[in-house]
Amino acid sequence: MRSLKIINSIIAAFILPFAFSGCEEPYNPPVISASNHYLVVEGTICSGTTTFRLTRSNNLSKPNNINFVSDARVRIESTSNETYNLSNKDSGYYELRGLVLNQSHQYRIKIEADGKEYVSEYVEVKTAPAIGDITWESQPDGVQLFVNTSDPSGKTRFYRWEYEETWQFHSSLMSTLIFKDSIKYFRTPEEDIYECFASARSNGIYLGTPLSPQSTEIIHQPLTKVTLKSTRLQMFYSILVKQNAIDEKEFEYWQNLKKMTESVGTIFDPQPAQYRGNIKCITNENELVLGYVSASNIAEKRIFIDRADLPSNYIFETEYDGCNVFEEDSRTIIGYKSGTYVPINSVTNMETGKVTYYYGFVTCIDCRRNGTKTKPDYWPQ
């Protein structure tokens, strides 16, 4: 009797309708939904050619826009009151050639943009030791690059590497014909659009420091990995590695930026926080400015990788995947004129004498869509 009562009680506890739900709602406080166009400064003051890139940050919901700042005044100032103006190279890029940095001075950058003035801290000129070696290793999914370097003087403890890649590639379909004034001609070698050169800047933050305080060497420091998901290794590849000597503060800045980008939502994630650079807005002290400017005599080294030296079973996934050849019909004439299609070649049937023309999409044929015909000076072939 008694146990029955308890059971009834338990049942009673459960028959009441319950509702529970955790709920998620979009969170867009004013600070997030504001435009938040903060100045982003990228570049290093260096002997030789100094290039700065100025952009503005975006609202969180518009990640892929890059807003270039093209009407700024950028100049380098030294502690000995020298001023060097950078010229507006193309939208957002500012360049100065032939600067020779004086080790006994300190330098800074000053920017005037949109009626505001920005200035970096004065920084000492760091001179990077020569790069010892750039090595590579072919792996199943690409080529891993490594850098080896050392500073026997022990002065340089922190390094940052950037690079410029250049590579020769070809499009998917080789066109031997060219359509001019409604007529098809055979292409001359100058009119070839099958083989081109492409280039790219570094797409990551590469930092290094000797493993122990006693050591001055950096051995086998991984740099970028060239994957098979581009045309980079298709023919001939070259990389110019630029070695910057930096100080601890800058090292931490980049280290932090790198960590923040790597967050993947696990318990091992770092504490999100803003690491300040060394640039500030003097017009409005509270305005956030993004970037870190240093002055460095950069050391460079270039290497080449030939497709012939890579495993023959490499299969590339490129933007040319899925390209097809079509047989010509009447509508293609309009396509040739508009540039959508490019004739490839013609085949004559020896028995009937009938000529069949083949054509394809311009994006599959014209390598200039992804590069340039101009061969760099340093290209060995």
Add this chain to the structure above:
Amino acid sequence: MRSKIFFIVWLLNVFMSFELSAQDAEKDTISGDFINVTFNEFVRRIESNTSFKFYYSSEVGDSINVNISVSEKHLNDVLAAIFNNTKYFFAIDHRRNVFISKEAPVETFISAGIIGNNDEGRRPNEIIESSRKVNGLIENKILEIGRKGDSQSEKVTVNGKIYDSQTGNAIGGVTLSVDGRNEGAVSDQSGFYSITLPQGTYTIRIKSLGMKETRRNVMLYSGGSLDIGMEQELNYVDEIVVTGKENTVKSLEMGQEKVSIKTIKQTPTVFGEADVLRVIMTLPGVKTSGEASTGFNVRGGSADQNLILYNDAIIYNPSHLFGFFSAFNPDVVKNVELYKSSIPARFGGRLSSVLDVATRTGNMNKYAGTGGLGILTGRLTIEGPIIKNKTSFILGGRSTYSNWLLSQLRNSTYSGSKASFYDLNLVVSHILSSKSELYLTGYISQDKFNLKKTTLFNYNNNSIVLKWRYNHNDKLSTELTGSTSGYQYGITNTETLQNAYKLSFGINQMQVKGDIKYAISAKHNLTFGFSSLHYDIQPGKISPEGQESLIVQDKIQNEQALESAVYLGDQYQMSARLGFDFGVRFSMLNYLGPKDIHVYQDGLPKSVYSVSDTISYQGGKNIKTYLGPEFRLSGRYMITDNVSVKLGYNTLRQYIHMLSNTATISPTDIWKLSDPNIKPTTGDQISLGLYKNIRKNTIEASVELYRKRMKNYLDYRAGAKLIQNHHVETEVINTEGNSYGAEFLVKKNSGKLNGWISYTYSRIFLRMNDPLQGELVNNGKWYPANFDKPHDFTFVGNYKFSRRFSTSLNCTYSTGRPVTLPIATYNMAGGQRIAYGDRNQYRIPDYFRIDLSLNIEGNHKIKKLSHSSWTIAVYNLTGRKNVYSVYFTNDNGKIQGYKLSIFGQPIPTITYNFRF
């Protein structure tokens, strides 16, 4: 010199059980020094040395302070001295029972019958029902009270106590009515009643809800007392005795909050189960770190700055299910004390507060049980004697029996999630002799949480405490406590086979401490003692899980340390109005080997790149010692009997720090000891309070102001990685902290409507402006800590409609806590980057919630075997979507913010409680 002798004598006493002042049990006179003891303590001593038996309300026990030295004095005279100028009156009967009662009506009788007359021949007249079992015959007897002609006045007063004849507990709220007359009385909380009638013969009917009605036929000649036993009807009566309420105005301590389990049980909570910590969080100056969190912040201190003691064992994670429940079983807890400004010298090691949770001891007479069933958990507690009147036990267990909570998560990403927990408590108490007692407490709590089938979190707390209490004589009592406690957690993640890992953390500690109370004179009351605590921390171990895992096993070297302290405190009653509480504590941390210590280059921020050397220390070697004094001073001045002002100054040191990815105590926190690279956190606090009791102490009002400073408070560098880090010192920064605030409290303790309203204004700012530590936080300016919540308002109210129905309302508002937000996205170094705003510059939306609950006691049928009650509650009545956390997802570069609310709608719950 004198004190030295005392000390030696004391040692002799303690270790040889030497009897210094035995008293003849049957004598009417007593001797002893009762210096600055509570009335409770006084009674305990008298009862243990004589055959006198005291009956009084808990209010008397705590609020009356005894401060006398007597030698062979009659108890009458002693009591007269104690109660002189108070509102209390006493009476002693020939069975050597002593009754203390309150307020006027008894006065004539007592002054005529007892105090004014020591004549042996004229004993007071009383009838005590000595039989514990109410004899049915007594109802039919005519009881004669007093003697003919004794009373000078026409009217006579009968007083006495109404008690439960089974348990002996006092029963309040009992109505006494007299047949054929208008006079009547109601017993107070301690069961005392008094009724004044003309001389004559009457039938008094005694009625109480839940008790069997009874009657007494009396013939009144003169004043006297009549104690009445009642039998229980089968009706739920809250059997947990409300602990004596501290009289805040008179006590020397400030910033102390004592909450009885009764109050805790009345406050509605989510899932309907009484929750110790959640009630603590409604007190002024105490703030919760998050909705589903039992981490709390006291006066601008972080969650790890609270010392949480469970019968003297340190608890590291006081929560179940990530904070939905607190890890203390409400059926076992007796009361909870929180010290937030003047922390007694006997406590130390944490900077902000001490939360002292004490359990009950088992019933020495009979077996009893309590339990409850809620929508998620079930709990059962049984207690009883092992050896009657000598040894008792109480065993409580609580466990989840349904996976209801997680099955309600409609989000498919959480399907397959499971959660369970349990906790077990055992307290065995044993009376060794009239002077010494032994207590053994065992505690274990365990949690398991399965998220999406691939992630398993588990954690547990455990402790064993052995305590020996010895009350040597009137002046001296001593307590020796030995304890071990531990906290472990583990995470197993098998989301991807290649990265499957198992991560674990553990902390084990052993502690020995001795606490001695010594009443040195009428004005000085000393406490002194020592404690020594050994830590062994396993900061982290990761190992691969499964054959295919590529995770490399990695274990961070264990940490060991010894934290020791000696303390001395003195409660000094300078005059009736002015009193002081002085305390000093010397604490020391010895960081011990074996351990490899990184040495960092001077003048450079600590980072893995500035390590200049690593030194290996042998096991047991003292690597680093930190020591320092801590001062605890407070003073009280009574402006009037009902108004006092108090001033306190405290310094504290903390040698263990919690490193956490969030502001709450979550299972992935790491506890880190101070070591050569991480300094102890130190702090001081000055506080000022004004206290006033209104309406005969039924309403307490107080205002407290405080200002607190901290040094070497740990915050994190931008991008800090805390888990599985071999050089975690490179991820933290020392900040200075500055907090201040004002706390207002109005509290009504009794009556049909009771509860409190509190408002707190408080701020906590941190600053890191030392470039040698690396990147300045927010340019070296003061910034709010992530638990800074300036405004906090709480209302807790209970209204009792009848004995069967009562209702509670709980209302709370607080400012949203600060967060660091991503504010923009930009392209740099060939990749998409996110710009964050200044640290803790923004706030999540404000928090507001109302909860309502209804308690229904079971029916009053006779001969029911168990007594039951129902609690029906609605949590978050208004359904406000309070934000628990905000987080951001990166979907192909597009950053979208989300606010997560856990209890975003009203949640009705029902709990069935029973007692047998």
